[in-house]
Structure formats: structure tokens, C-alpha cells
Amino acid sequence: MSLNNGLEAANMLEEMMKITAQNLVKMEVSQHYEIIKELGKGKYGHVTLVMHRQRGTPMALKLLPKESTKQQNFLYEYCVALVLSGHPNIIGMFGIAFESEEHYGFLYEAALQRDLISIIKPREGILEPAAKLCTKQLVNALEFIHHKGLVYRDVKPENILIFGRDCQNIKLTDFGLTRPRGTVLKLVSGIIPYTAPELSNTQNCEGVPIDFTLDAWALGVLLFCLMTGYFPWEKTVPSDPFFEDFIVWQKTGITEGLSYHWKKLTTEAMDMLSKLMSLNPSERSPVNKVLRYLDYPWRVANWRALEK
Template sequence: SQKVTSTTLKPQGSVASRFESSLKPGDLARKSTQETYTQAGGSSISSSSSQYMSETLSSKSVELASEAKSRQDNLLRSSDAIDAPLMKLSKVSSSEEVVKPVSQPAVNCCDAFPIQASDVDPSKFIKIRVLGKGAMGKVYLVGLKQEEETDPIRLFAMKVVSKEEMVEKNRVQRVMTEREVLASTSHPYIVGMYASFQTNSKLYYCMEYMAGGEFFRMLQRQPGQRISEEAAKFYTAEVILALEYLHHIGFVYRDLKPENVLMRADGHLALADFDLSKQAAPVQPKLVSGKLSLTDRLKGSLALKKSNSKLNMVKLVSQEPVLKGDCKSFVGTAEYLAPEVIEGVKQTAGVDWWTLGILMYEMIYGVTPFRGAEQKDTFANILSKDLKFPSDIPISKEGKDLIKRLLTRDPAKRLGAEEGANEVKNHKWFNGINFALI
């Protein structure tokens, strides 16, 4: 099911069933808490070639950032009108009257969402059933009302948030953060939003309906609650592409776990629930140079003779976004928390690569590696327990190596710390995977 992430410390529903034998009231459970190549022979890359690549790279980065900013501006153009009722809310009427709801489209009117921005309001949709419940509202499966019997049936996931509860529970910023992420993103492995609008007492996010439900539930239905290493490799690759995109436009996810990964009807994944995400300062990719192996030198020398170009001897490297200020927020999910989060030291985008390592482990082994009988035991294990791999479940040495490098406790030495997603995607476990064609 598609659900709203809750930060209530008491586990509920399917989450509770996983830990009912070990968790005590107040445990976090699975709920989220608040709070360079060198050319052969030593010759250098020509300045003109380097400049050309830099300019091309800069142009692409600006283009992507501009696209994200445009989507965000479209949705948030009337932010004062939308946010003011949240910040100044006193008491709302229990009987909701819809009067010209403030609406901003995340996409233009199209076949998938054939409603003009000025016409979007709750009356255009029919509630079918509840997909999930959270601390501040619900997510419904809704259908767009048909004007003609021959009109196609269009289904959406509608997140409905109570303004009053949002203010009372001091979660205005979290809701605004999620809206900002959804407004800024357009990626096949991130849940898309079609429109955002409000009435006197509620906020509405009209999003893609993910017919496959939670990735967590899919795992639970598998023998041993786990999947094969090859299947895990495919899903890991899709998550990496989503994290790479978020980092490139300046967001750190901070709450990766199976419950926050949804599945489309065709089996592909998409990240959801961005209320714990943190905006960071995006950093443009860079060109680096370094030493080539003898084989690569011979290949490179031959390529240069054929193309008379030195451009193919440089490497394009992503750089991780930089979190603003002294970010030490204690947020995430207990079994997925990175050591630096527990220790209360400054965080980096590396927290996402740690959680990727935990997710990989859970997909392959059916459990998380550091889970303890109680919350304090889980935290102690994350900080000091040796990483162990069950001997009865086969896994390649490359797979083990990737998990170990992602679960390096020192964030500065963790895989992805220097070159971001490029570093992770280039790991030998992914040999044979063409990320551009996934």
C-alpha cells in the first residue's frame, strides 16, 4: 500500500508485526524519527579540450538545475497564499467549504492529467479506498471523474494533510519540505506529483498511483523474506539512479528503507516520502585525471590515433551536495541510521549511501545487519558490531565487498564520499550493468 510516513514512536500495522516480539513502547522500530585519469606517456590533457568538456558539463548542469527550479516555481508560485494559512492557523471549521482552492500544477494539462490548473479541486476526484494512514493524514486511491462514459479511467494517489494537525504537531516544515522535493523532481524512479492544492482545512498532493504497493510488502511475500542477489542488483541500481538525481539537484534523502520504496505496476521502483529530506547546496560535477593501466593506455593511445582527440581520456565525476550549516538532526529509521547520526556529529550526503548498504543487505538476507532486541542494542550494534554475512545464504565476493564499503563507519572513507554515485556505480558488482539502459 502507499502510505504517509509516520514518526509516532509506537509501531503500527505491518511494521509492528515485524518487531512485536522484541520492541517495547517508545522504540523507534521501522518508523522514522523526527528530528583524475592521466594520458599515457605522461602528457597532459589539452586546455582547449578540458575547457570544452567543462563548458559542456556546466551547460548540462545548469539545464538540469533550471528544469528543477522551473518545476518548483510552477508549483510554489503562490507560496505565500498557500503557506500563510499554515503559519497563522488558529481554528478551522469542521465542515469544509471549498472556495477557489489555491492550486499549482506540477505538470501541464496532458492526457495523463487532463485538468487545467484553475479547475483542480477535490470535487474532481472520487475516493475509492484508503491506501495508507500517517501521523498527519491519509493517502487515498482516487479516480478522476469521467465527463463521458467513454472517458478512460485515470487513477491517482491523493495525499490529504490536515492543516490543523500539522500545526499542532509542529510538522509544518516537514510537509513543506516534501512538497518542495516533489515540486522539484522529475525522474522515473521518484514518485511524480501532478498537482498540489488546498482548501480551508486541508492540503492535497495529487501523485502517481503506484499499483505495485510497498517494496517492503513484496519482500515479505518472498521465501525467507528475501530475493536473489541478481534481483537485488537490479533494484539497487534503480535506487542508486534515484539517489544520484536527488543529490545532483541538491537534496539528501535521509530515510531510505523498503517501506519508503514503492513499486509500479511494471515492477520498477520509485522513492516516496520526502518529509525527512534535507536541502543541500548542489555541487557541479568535475573533470578529473589520473593514471591509466597499461591495457587502458594502449586502448587510449589507439583511440587517440583514430579520433585525434584527448577528450575520451578524461573522466566525468559527480560531487556530493553539501548540507548547509551544522546538520546534526536525529532523523531516519533505527535499523537504517548511519553511525554519524547516532553520534550526533555533522552529517553529509553519505548517510544515503549507508542506508543503501543496509537496504542491499536486507534484500539479500531478509534482515538488517545490526538489529538488536531493543533500540539501544540496535544503536550499539551500528556503532561497534562487526558486519557478518550468514553462511547459509550465498552471495558473491563482489556483493559482500560493496556492502562492506557502503557500511564503512567513517563517512569520509565510505564508498560514494568522494565521487558520489559514480563511485558506487563503478563498483565491480555492477559489471555488465548499463545504467543508461535500466
């Protein structure tokens, strides 16, 4: 893959944003769509299920308040989603962006069922066949994003929508944090379990050029959640005792200090996670290396007994 890939992606998106801004439709939602129910609400906006009044098509409508959203940020998220929407494991877009009196908005494929977080059982995770099916599709989506020169940066179960039973078809959504490879991140607003340690290092005051390895780290955390029903730690900082135990394991190979949740995992699963979540980003496995582990068991045979 070309090292210029990220720059090419940035240039393409900038051109798309200019064209989209010139053709941005002005309308009120109620003119063309009937609001059915709210699907989700976040820090930056909310998603509503709507029905097209003439065609009767169900759609998901993302609305971002103008008072707290720069037009450039709205255009960026819309254009990224549009570029990626052709993949079967990425949410489909309708190519409709508009502004109303109070909001910017765009429409995409509605997931009438639920997201991945809704099926992860605390203390258990999800069934191993479903976890592997989900993993395979997620890796395919991330590889596609990386091929476009972009880093997704938001791998978490809330952003993985489920179509069909038992993860038969999953789709990534929400591309507000997606950036071209090489973009320098100067700060991280809040450290969460999915945050790679290089981003939580306060010594990196000049910023970190992002790479695909950030998605590999977050994928490793997600797989741990799917297999155990727990986060491996709360924050990727040495003051977190669970993360400190993980650091010891990565540096010495000694597993005795790890929490009992890790003991549910097979040797192969542990190897997979240790490579995805290498402390050194340059040594981290690319996401597609996970596919090599799909034929091995991920949980030990008596894993449920460890919860008792």
C-alpha cells in the same frame, strides 16, 4: 560537484515555496475527485487513491492534517517532490497542490501495485536479478537527487514503489525528510536500522551537517535486507550486539563474530557493503560505486542451506 550545491537547492526551494503559497488552490476533495481506497497511512498523513471526476484519471492523493502540519512543511515536501519528479525512477507529480478546510494536499502518480517491502520474503529477501535491477534504478534516482544538492534521508523499502513485475520499474516516493546538503540535524527522532551511526551519536549535541553519505549508509542496509530477508541490526548503537559485531569487522577485518546472515553473501557483496557502510562518513563509497558490483554474484551458491 560544487560545495554550494546545497545552498543553491535551499534558495531555489524557498522561492518555489513562496510562489506555491501565493497560488495555493482552496477546494474540498469531493468537488473534483472520487475517493477509491486508502493506499497508506503514516505518522504525518495518509495517501488515498482517487479518480478525477471529469477525466477519469487515477491519482494518489496525499493529505496532511492542518492541525498537525505547518503550512511551510507541506509546501516544502510538495516543492521537493515537484523538483525531483522528472526522473524515471522518482514518482511523477501532477503539479496540483491545494488546501481544504482540514487538510493540505497534493496529487501524484498512483502506484496501483505495491511497494518493495511487500515482496521481501522474511529469511530470504528477493531474487538476486530483481535485487540488482532494483539497485541500479535506485542508485540512478539517488544520484539525481544528490546532483540537485539534496540528501534523500529516507531510503527504505516502504518508499520504493514497484511498477511492473520483478522490479522492472521502481520509483522513489515520500520526500518529507529530504534536505539540502549541509543542513544541520540537531537530533534524530528514533534510531532505526537505516540510521547512520554519526546521527545516533549522542555526543554530537550541536548537530551534524548532512551529506550524501547518509543515503549511502541506508542503501547498504537496504541491500542487506534484499539479499538476506533480515535487518543487519535493530539500532546503530554499540549496545546492539549485532551492530557491535559489525564495528569489530569494520575495524579489524575479522568476520567470525558476524551473524550467520552475513555468511550468505559473497566476498564481493561483503566488500560492497563494507564500503557503503564505512563507520567513517568521509570514507564511505558514493552510491554509484555499487554499480561496479552488479556483474558479480551477491549470494553464495549454497546460501539457502545456511537457513536450515
